[in-house]
Amino acid sequence: MGRSIVLASGKGGTGKTTVAINLGIALASAGKKTVVVDADVAMANVGILLGIERAPISLHNVLMGEADVKDAVYEGPAKLRYVPAALSLDKYAKVDFERLRDAVKELAGDYDFVIVDCAPGLAKDAREAIKAAKEAILVINPEPASLADGLKVKAICDREDVKLIGVIVNAVTGDRSEIKKVDLETIIGAPVIQELPEDKEVRKASALQEPVIIRKPDAPFSRGVRELARKVSGGAIPEPRIKKGVFSSILAAFGIK
Template sequence: MRRVLGILSGKGGVGKTTVSTNLGLAMHNLGEDVVVVDADLKNPTLGIQLGVFDYDTTLHEVMEKDMPLLEAMYIHRTGLKFVPSHVSLDYLGIDAGKLRKVFQDVYFTAIIDSPPGLGKEALSVMEVCDEAIVIATPSLPDVAGALRTIEVAKSMGIVIKGIVLNKVMNKNYEVGAGEIEAVSGVKVLGVVPWDNNILHSVSRKEPVVEFNPYAGSAISFYELASRLTGVDYKKPSMARMKSFFKILSNTL
């Protein structure tokens, strides 16, 4: 079934790519047919996070040569299916407006890692989205940017599934989920804690839901995936978590 889900943000640095890869793998592990697409055409990092630096075909070639999207699809060792964009500066001038045709015949769930902000490239990505999740950290500037993004997305007819608060440390200076919901009128769909496991997982070139599925952040991603797919997710028991952490501590 066609589903184009944009991962949007009002500004950079909020963790869109981390959310995209982990949400994608969590949904895959719950049985969803999902492909994560790096549509940040000028500053792509999805392939880098997954440890894939050299590819014959990317989203750029798909757009330039009118190719089927799946010809640029790769499968990570974790099972995650993804479409990278090219890191070469030669592709900076590509017309982002060509994205609309790329997603016309999508028959699966496409998670689109969007450029940040509301520039031309980001708006071109938003034009192909049926639904969107807006990512923000619980800082006032990020939340303000998220609110602007939500307004624009709604005006384009995009269904806002919710807001995901990322890098949450539960400090008293952070903007709370309740405050954000009250101001935006949009549900906070997920809260991902600040987690050093994510930093370790990036260095290992794999999503944290694979690196440590019992980490707080990984559990948050699975809960988010469960809400989006309707598939039940059972939190791991404390005994399994303790056993895993004992093994993990011996490998780091």
């Protein structure tokens, strides 16, 4: 049985879809059979970012009970496979998210890694996407609003028995105002698996509908994603560092209760 990992954030725009695709390609290039599932059905970004827009059978058909998930798997770049969401919004209302869990389970029977790209927010679609996977990675930006929403995602993971394996801090600039890694680990209680830099090549690549890890393999973001893939697949994720006795004061400092 393969591993199913959902990338979740609470707050929108933290980089989930970008990380999902590039991590998927890194894992696939390292010889792991990998599929990315676009569970953000309202936005359907995965296919767009891969530059592939036509998909006769999508996750919507699977969630409506019209198709088996295996028939909704398409070939992406560098041996990556993906399950797209449909672009048309009128289908959105009819989907049954409860079917997502079965679909992910079925894929985990065939793949080493099933990466689930989650919708932002904590509405039903996002919650069901989190519940569909066995493991979760929080994708946040180094800012308080992102962290506060991340804590809500952590609460969902705990409640639903989804293992939060760690945090990706994306779009790090190194500015002194950014939240520090040790503070994050103390607050969230999970390790920061990878810090990924703010990198102008990421936005350029997404505008060109080409994954940055393929377009610019030596860009700082691409290097970081390959490191991330090694940690995720090698299981070498360190324990979080927890600062003792300062938990509530850190939360207060960030305006989180």
